[in-house]
Amino acid sequence: MTSPASTGHPTDLQDSAFLRAARGESVPHTPVWFMRQAGRSLPEYRKVREGVAMLDSCMRPELVVEITLQPVRRYGVDAAIFFSDIVLPLKAVGVDLDIVPGVGPVVAKPVETLADVEAIPDLDASHVPFITESVQTLVRELGGTPLIGFAGAPFTVASYLVEGGPSKEHAKTKAMMFGAPDVWDALMRKIASISAAYLGVQVAAGASAVQLFDSWAGATSPDDYRRYVMPYSSQVLAAAGGLGVPRIHFGVGTGELLGLMGEAGADVVGVDWRVPLADGIARVGGRAVQGNLDPSLVFAPTEVMLARADEVLAAGRAAPGHIFNLGHGVLPSTDPDQLARLTDHVHEASAR
Numbered sequence: 001m002t003s004p005a006s007t008g009h010p011t012d013l014q015d016s017a018f019l020r021a022a023r024g025e026s027v028p029h030t031p032v033w034f035m036r037q038a039g040r041s042l043p044e045y046r047k048v049r050e051g052v053a054m055l056d057s058c059m060r061p062e063l064v065v066e067i068t069l070q071p072v073r074r075y076g077v078d079a080a081i082f083f084s085d086i087v088l089p090l091k092a093v094g095v096d097l098d099i100v101p102g103v104g105p106v107v108a109k110p111v112e113t114l115a116d117v118e119a120i121p122d123l124d125a126s127h128v129p130f131i132t133e134s135v136q137t138l139v140r141e142l143g144g145t146p147l148i149g150f151a152g153a154p155f156t157v158a159s160y161l162v163e164g165g166p167s168k169e170h171a172k173t174k175a176m177m178f179g180a181p182d183v184w185d186a187l188m189r190k191i192a193s194i195s196a197a198y199l200g201v202q203v204a205a206g207a208s209a210v211q212l213f214d215s216w217a218g219a220t221s222p223d224d225y226r227r228y229v230m231p232y233s234s235q236v237l238a239a240a241g242g243l244g245v246p247r248i249h250f251g252v253g254t255g256e257l258l259g260l261m262g263e264a265g266a267d268v269v270g271v272d273w274r275v276p277l278a279d280g281i282a283r284v285g286g287r288a289v290q291g292n293l294d295p296s297l298v299f300a301p302t303e304v305m306l307a308r309a310d311e312v313l314a315a316g317r318a319a320p321g322h323i324f325n326l327g328h329g330v331l332p333s334t335d336p337d338q339l340a341r342l343t344d345h346v347h348e349a350s351a352r
């Protein structure tokens with residue numbers, strides 16, 4: 001990791017491989033970071049999180065800073081992602097929810113009616129002073145390594161609010177989407193406004209890129225995505241565009257939606273591992289891409305994993321910009337040494 005003493009002025013940062021690739025410029029090597037690079041796969045994470053609830057840890061700047069930096073120190077990845085969660089802004093404005101270990105976000109009183117939506121306050125910087133403080137400290141500590149801010153996209157956050165917890169089918173969410181369009185519209189606007197404000201706080205404090213996670217948008221068909229999801233994601237991405245930083249947009253199982261997710265206003269589209277990267281690049285036409293090694297390949301022998309990484313790197317050369325990543329988050333049982341080897345290999349192989 002570059003030391004803050006030797007770097008840290010904005011030109012270094014703007015010239016980083018990650019931001020250059022996000023803007024579609026030439027790079028000295030393919031930049032690499034991992035979704036969920038901070039978290040349970042790291043022993044140093046499990047240690048500092050001992051006895052601290054997930055959402056409490058997100059509100060304590062000394063923990064947020066330490067956890068965000070851990071994978072940067074360990075792997076020398078090209079970007080840090082701010083340690084938080086997509087439901088944190090809802091918690092910050094007063095929605096009664098928690099993150100249950102091994103389960104995920106659980107909402108005490110799921111959203112059903114227009115009155116439920118109207119009861120959710122809008123977010124401003126005064127709700128999240130700990131975010132501003134954490135980001136400011138991180139940007140100082142990270143020097144020439146960019147910090148990615150993030151938020152949940154409206155569909156994915158709506159799913160937690162409407163289902164009351166994690167869901168495979170998103171049945172209640174879609175029931176509202178198809179059957180109560182006025183409630184759906186109000187809810188999606190509300191979340192879009194909260195997510196946009198939340199990204200605004202992170203960028204104002206110094207984050208140099210943002211990622212909008214629409215992890216579960218792949219549950220919708222292209223027509224329904226266009227009608228019921230895309231306008232609200234566009235609202236967030238347009239607001240983020242006004243902040244002057246690159247916007248990454250990602251979801252799982254979104255093979256049929258990649259073109260639309262780019263059109264929604266992304267500079268970089270995240271591709272999961274189900275879509276060959278070459279096809280993903282064609283579908284997002286003219287935009288940079290991020291991805292897309294199968295996260296399970298870390299469990300294969302190292303040489304198998306690295307050979308597959310080479311295929312991803314080779315395919316990535318056809319894009320205006322390529323940021324190497326996994327096709328979804330790091331699995332908790334991942335051996336960190338495999339990610340260290342993968343990071344070094346991506347750097348070395350792409351610099352040749």
Ligand SMILES: Cc1c2[nH]c(c1CCC(=O)O)Cc1[nH]c(c(CCC(=O)O)c1C)Cc1[nH]c(c(CCC(=O)O)c1C)Cc1[nH]c(c(C)c1CCC(=O)O)C2
Binds near residue numbers: 034035040087156
């Ligand atoms: C869908 C989603 C959520 N949260 C997030 C998404 C979108 C990304 C994706 O698709 O994976 C985003 C997220 N959540 C977390 C981060 C941290 C930054 C990073 O990527 O390193 C990020 C970017 C921390 C976290 N968020 C959560 C953990 C695990 C909780 C813990 O360590 O106690 C972490 C490190 C909890 C969480 N929060 C959520 C889930 C599904 C879970 C996992 C439940 C479980 O298996 O325990 C909702």
